[in-house]
Each structure stands twice: as structure tokens, then as C-alpha cells.
Amino acid sequence: MEPETPTAWPVRRRMPDLAALDEPTRTTVIAAVARLRTLDDVFADRVLTLIRRHVPGYAVLSDDDIRASARRFMNILVSELSSLRVPDAALRKRLSDHAIERAARGLPLTVLTIGYQLGSREMLALFDEVAAEVALPPDLLLAVHDSTWEFSNEASAVFARVQHDLALEHAHFDAERRSAFAAGVLSGTLPLERINRDAHAFGLATQAHHVAVAVRADSAEDAAAIRRAIAVALHTSADRLLLAQVGTVLGFIAPRAPKSVAGHLTAVGPSLPLDQLDTSFEEAVLVLETATRFSMSGIVRLSDLGPRPLVLSDAHTAERLSARHLAPLDAAGRSSAEIEETARTYLACDQDVREVASILGVHPNTVRYRVNRFQQLTGLDLHRTEDLVTSWWLLNRRRD
Known part of the structure; x- marks a missing residue:
């Protein structure tokens, strides 16, 4: 053949x-x-x-x-x-x-x-x-x-x-628009009408609460890696993230706090509406700076820092920490002054309930009640060393 x-x-x-x-x-x-x-x-x-x-x-x-x-x-x-x-x-x-x-x-x-x-x-x-x-x-x-x-x-x-x-x-233009929107929201420079007008274009509900996330990027490659890690943590596409570069800090607008971001110290601010998210971002940056100073890792919030921010604090920082923990105490009504004074005395007396009762002229159970109420209102657990130090510093700073 x-x-x-x-x-x-x-x-x-x-x-x-x-x-x-x-x-x-x-x-x-x-x-x-x-x-x-x-x-x-x-x-x-x-x-x-x-x-x-x-x-x-x-x-x-x-x-x-x-x-x-x-x-x-x-x-x-x-x-x-x-x-x-x-x-x-x-x-x-x-x-x-x-x-x-x-x-x-x-x-x-x-x-x-x-x-x-x-x-x-x-x-x-x-x-x-x-x-x-x-x-x-x-x-x-x-x-x-x-x-x-x-x-x-x-x-x-x-x-x-x-x-x-x-x-x-188109992708570059869309990225620029998303970045400009994120920068305006996180810095507090974007007017409310612009936020309400543009939020839907980026898949955001204007009335929903979001959190600001701050992560430090040391290079363009590091920023890209952080972006991918945040996307994985939030179960979304990296292209859909709303972020802005602020100096060496990457700020993200997230629907919720990520549970973990592999390999990167990540600071999370409180959950707030979009038009207040600059406050969340400001707090997240403070948390990031403090956590970096103390070589912390993982996901960090202000409540995780204890008295550490005081090492870097100025008056504004101290006021923010005070507002976070003592504002609920101030809102407790007529009993707030008694609770505050009892807690301050309790710390000054090295947590000796009977000595506090003697100084204030009340029953020991009253002291215990007021101390428990202080912990409930402020979210500060006096059995934790860091919370105890934070409480002592905040209470004595207010008295002065």
C-alpha cells in the first residue's frame, strides 16, 4: 500500500x-x-x-x-x-x-x-x-x-x-473611580449626597453599616498581596474591593470585619454607616500604628489594645479611648457618678472590697454590684490586667 x-x-x-x-x-x-x-x-x-x-x-x-x-x-x-x-x-x-x-x-x-x-x-x-x-x-x-x-x-x-x-x-478607569470613592469616604471628604448617589454603583447599601480596615503596605507588590488576602478573607473578588492608598496604609471599606488575613497585621474599626466611616478608619489607623509598635499580629481592634494606645497618645487619642469605654457609663443616669467613684476607689485600694466599703460607707455587696455594673457598661474586665490598667488610667485622667 x-x-x-x-x-x-x-x-x-x-x-x-x-x-x-x-x-x-x-x-x-x-x-x-x-x-x-x-x-x-x-x-x-x-x-x-x-x-x-x-x-x-x-x-x-x-x-x-x-x-x-x-x-x-x-x-x-x-x-x-x-x-x-x-x-x-x-x-x-x-x-x-x-x-x-x-x-x-x-x-x-x-x-x-x-x-x-x-x-x-x-x-x-x-x-x-x-x-x-x-x-x-x-x-x-x-x-x-x-x-x-x-x-x-x-x-x-x-x-x-x-x-x-x-x-x-475600562478596568483602570473603574479602579480609579472605586479608589476615589473609597478615599473620599475614609477621609470624610465626600459629601453625603455624593455617597448616596455613588454607593449603589459600587454595590453598597447606603443605610447599611460597614467597617474600615487598615493594613500597612511596604511596596506595590505588598499592596497587591494584601489586596488578594483581604479579598480571600471577605470571600469576594479583588477587583470588587473598595480601597484607597493613604501613604503607606491601605484603607478598605468592608461589609464586615475579616476573620483573618494571612500574613498581615490588620486593624479593624467599628461598624458604622458610610457617612461616618471616616471615624472608623481613623480608629483603625490608630490601632494599626499601636499594634505595629507592639509587634502584634492578626486582626486587631481598639478593644484588643488595652492601655497600649496611651504610649502613643495625644489628647485626641485619649479622648477617643475615653469615649469608647466611658460614654456608656455617662449615659447610665444618676447612678453613673456613684459607679465611677466606686470603681476608681476599688482600683486605688487594690480591689479590696471591704476597704472600699469602709471608705465609701456602703455595704460590700453594694461595692460588688457597682464594680460589676462598671464592667458591664464599659466593657472593661477588671480581671484582665490590660483592662484594669486602661480603667485606672481613664478614671484617674477624668478626675484630674
Whole structure:
């Protein structure tokens, strides 16, 4: 049995040099070009019919627009045919500009590619009719077919590049918008009406509570790693995160506090409405700075720091810590002063209930009740060393 001969691809026919053609062939080419130029309306109508029948994506364009585009398409091919040229850089630039304009009109570039392929097919069908009229040599006819499909493939490649570039540009623009929104919310510079207007565009409910998350990034690579880690912790896409770079700190707007962020110290502020989230972020930054100073790790909140922020504190920081723990005590009504004084004395007496009762002239059970009430209201557990120190510092600072 003789081995099968591999099927060879047909040799691609190149456009000949017009000047190298004999006079009769050159005259035939000129006649074909002249005839084609009279058929631009016929071609435009045929393309319109094909487009409307097979490519619904062109619904964003009018009939007149499609016809005009078909005429321009035909003019390009006929102009190339008139000098027997192949697509060049200038033509690729025209295709790119056309793709950008069409995309701006709302026409998907995948749809534009299909339209060009249909146009190429219809152009060749029309050219075959004209070639038969003027008796164009078969080899030259095949060369025109190859050149036309080369043009169609070139157009497809150009449209694909433009689509890729536009997708990157859109992603970059969307990232900039998300970053600007996050920066405005976290810094407190975005007006309430802007927050209410733009929040829905980023998938946020304006009335819902969110938390500010702060993480330190030492480089662009570190920032990218943090972003991915936060996305994993929140079970969302990294592209959907709302974040802003503030110096070396990355601030995130999160629907909830992450449970863990692998490999990164992460500070979390309180849960607040969007228009108050700057307060949450300010607290998260304070927590991050303090936790970094004390070489802490994992997820950290202000309540986890005990008296540590006092090491870095100024008056503003001290007021924030006082507001966090003592505001509920102040809201307890007439008994708040008694509870506060009992707690202060209790700490001063090294937690000796009987000595406190003697100093205040009350029953020991009253002391125990007031101390328990202090712990309930402030969230400070006096059995924990850090909470005990925080309580002592806050209470004595207020007295002074």
C-alpha cells in the first residue's frame, strides 16, 4: 500500500505589481475597478440586508449608518485593488480608529468583526460577478480573494487589540473611580449626597453599616498581596474591593470585619454607616500604628489594645479611648457618678472590697454590684490586667 501523501495547503497568491502586468491585463483591472465603483449602492444594500438578518448586535446603528460604513469598506478594498496593494500601517490605523468610534457608539467589537467578515464575503461575491463581466484572469482573481481575506483577518486582529486595550482602560478607569470613592469616604471628604448617589454603583447599601480596615503596605507588590488576602478573607473578588492608598496604609471599606488575613497585621474599626466611616478608619489607623509598635499580629481592634494606645497618645487619642469605654457609663443616669467613684476607689485600694466599703460607707455587696455594673457598661474586665490598667488610667485622667 502506498503511503498517503499529506494534503498540502494551497499556495497563497500574492498581488502582482500593477506595472509588471501586460497591457490587456492592466486594462482589465482598471475596467473592474471602474465597474465596482458604480456598484457601491448595490454593495451597501446587500450588506445591510445581511447585517439585519444575521447580526442583531448592529441594532444600535441605523440603516443609513450601516450603508455609509459599507461604502467606506468597499472604497478601501477598491482603492487597494486599483493599485494591487495589500493592507499597510496606515490602513491598520484607520481600522483602529473605526473600531474605537464604533465601540463608543455601543457596538461590541466582536459584532463589528462579524460585520467585516460578512462584508468581505459579500465584496468577493460582487467582485466575482464583475470579474466575469470583464474577463479578469483566474490567477489574478484568486490573488484578489487572498488579499481580501488578508484584509478581513487584519481587521479582526486590529479589532481584537482595540477590544483588549479598551477593556484594560475600562478596568483602570473603574479602579480609579472605586479608589476615589473609597478615599473620599475614609477621609470624610465626600459629601453625603455624593455617597448616596455613588454607593449603589459600587454595590453598597447606603443605610447599611460597614467597617474600615487598615493594613500597612511596604511596596506595590505588598499592596497587591494584601489586596488578594483581604479579598480571600471577605470571600469576594479583588477587583470588587473598595480601597484607597493613604501613604503607606491601605484603607478598605468592608461589609464586615475579616476573620483573618494571612500574613498581615490588620486593624479593624467599628461598624458604622458610610457617612461616618471616616471615624472608623481613623480608629483603625490608630490601632494599626499601636499594634505595629507592639509587634502584634492578626486582626486587631481598639478593644484588643488595652492601655497600649496611651504610649502613643495625644489628647485626641485619649479622648477617643475615653469615649469608647466611658460614654456608656455617662449615659447610665444618676447612678453613673456613684459607679465611677466606686470603681476608681476599688482600683486605688487594690480591689479590696471591704476597704472600699469602709471608705465609701456602703455595704460590700453594694461595692460588688457597682464594680460589676462598671464592667458591664464599659466593657472593661477588671480581671484582665490590660483592662484594669486602661480603667485606672481613664478614671484617674477624668478626675484630674
